[in-house]
Amino acid sequence: MFHRLPKDLGENYSPLYWLAALGAGGLTVSFFMWLMFWVPSEGMVPFFEDIAAALQSGHTGLQTAIVLAWAGILAMAFIHFRLLFWNIREHRRFLRTDAYLKNMRGNRTEVQLLAAPLTVAMTINVGFVLGMVFVPGLSAIVEWLFPAAMVAFLVVGGWALRQLGDFWGRVLTESDCDCAADNSLAQALPAFALSMVGVGLAAPAGMSSVPATAAFSLALSSFFLIAAVITGAVMLVLGIRAMMEQNANPISAPSLWIGVPVLTIIGITLVRQTAGIEAHFGAEAGGVQTLGLLTYFLAAQVALLLLGWVVLRRFNYFGRFVVGPERSAGSYTLVCPGVALAVMIHFFTNVGLAHHGVIETYGAAYWALTAIALTVQAATIGLVLQLNRKHFRVDAGSRQQFGASAAGSSS
Structure with missing residues (x-):
């Protein structure tokens, strides 16, 4: 994505465009999975020295995978940071418009603002991936980086909690939220943000050799994990009931799949916590429990994908909003x-x-299983490139198109 990005959208901007940067950041991490599981290393994750050694002495297939992973990480990280800085600029200007001050602030759609801390939490993860893959000697100082990373995630978590607290405080004391109008799972976005903070805080538990660091990691990540589960459960019940009463909202139908990334994040959080408990506190928490946990979570994801696909197909969502003429910032939820x-x-x-x-x-x-993961990854990359061309290419009439997109995504 090397074309120019639109500028000064003002009220035509939607906070859901943070999800564009989020998706590119997630794809950066997906390429790191190749290195994490295929490059031999002594620790839980490989560092630059491990990757360089494998590139020098590994077989041709591994060498090819490393080069492709490097290229994928750099390309997706570039897109992530470019869209991150674009969103920061446009978001700040949007907060001064009537579209926010009069239409979104104090409204149920204000929950869309949680897309910002969600994406920034992903940015910290992307930074760590770039450091581990490309910075020599990082493994020697990584124990010093863990506390700094936890502080960074706590800052982002505090930001998300403050925004969520404003929303919940207003809803529970002023009672001006029309729950029946939330005929989607878009209100589950805070659970996504909180779980992203939680999985970042859980990383030192699985990687640190210092018991105190691991203990703080376990405690802090557990708080955000539980907060995400409670928030997501409440919104799931309210959203499903509203959809059964008034039918699903076609524009925000992709939110039916929001539980899929939340389950992956929670699953990785629990895997990291399990590794930390086993390493530092002498408890056998792995084995069948870990395999069962991942099996249940993957099964739940497939069930959610099937449910969402039924609704998206009936609305012809892909034909309308992905390859068709209609535009919605919420399509990045896909x-x-x-x-x-x-x-x-x-x-x-x-x-x-x-x-x-x-x-x-x-x-x-x-x-055979890895091929499925690679196929899904390739299809997702194609989706990102298609959506970026559709939403961010500057051409004649692009500002009017953004206007329609922003209006639609606020439903």
């Missing part, structure tokens, strides 16, 4: 389930099945 499913299949295959001897590492069954 990217997150693709990224999440690919990552979850990698974890299920490697951490679940292969690690516990259910299938042979690099055997036929292993590569």
Whole structure:
């Protein structure tokens, strides 16, 4: 995506465009899965030295995978940061418009603002991926980086909690929220944001060799994990009831898949916490429990995808909003389930099945499952490129198109 981005959209901007940067950041992490599970390393994740050694002495297939992973990480990280800075600029200007001050502030659609901390939390993850993959010697100082990373995630988590607190405080004390009008799962976006903070806070639990760091990581990530589960459960019940009473909203129908990335994030959080508990506190928390957990979560994701697909197909959503003439910023919600499913299949295959001897590492069954993850990843990359061309290419009449997009996405 090297074309010029639109500028000064004002009231035509939608906070849901943060999801465009989020999706590119997620794809950056999806390419890191290749290195994480295919490059030999002594720790939980490979660093630059491990990757360089594998590139020098590994077989041709591994060398090719490393080069492609490097290229994919750089390309997706470039798109992520470009859209991140674009969103920061346009978001700040949007907050001064009547579209926000009169139409969104104090309205149920104000929850869309949680897309900003959600994306910034992903940015921290992208930064760590770039550091581990491209910065020599990072492994020697990584223990010093863990506390700094936890502080960064706590700042983002505090930002998300403050926005969510404003929303919940208004809803529960002023009672001006029309729950029946929320005939989608768009209100579950805060659960997505809180879980993203939680999985970032859980990383030191699985990677740090310092018990105190791991303990703080476990405690802090558990808080955001529970907060995400409670928030998501409430919004799931309210959203499903509203959709059954008034039918689903065609424009925000992709929100039916928002549970897919949330489940992947929660699953990775629990895997990281399990590794930390085993390493530092002498408890056997892995084995069948980890395999069962990943199996249940993947099964739940498939069920949610099937449910969402039934609704999206009946609305002809892809024909209208992806390849057709209609535009909605909410269509970027479709990217997150693709990224999440690919990552979850990698974890299920490697951490679940292969690690516990259910299938042979690099055997036929292993590569059959991995091929599914790679196919989903490739399809998601194609979706991102298609949506970026549709939404961000500057051409004649683009400002009017953005106006229609922003209006539609606020439903």
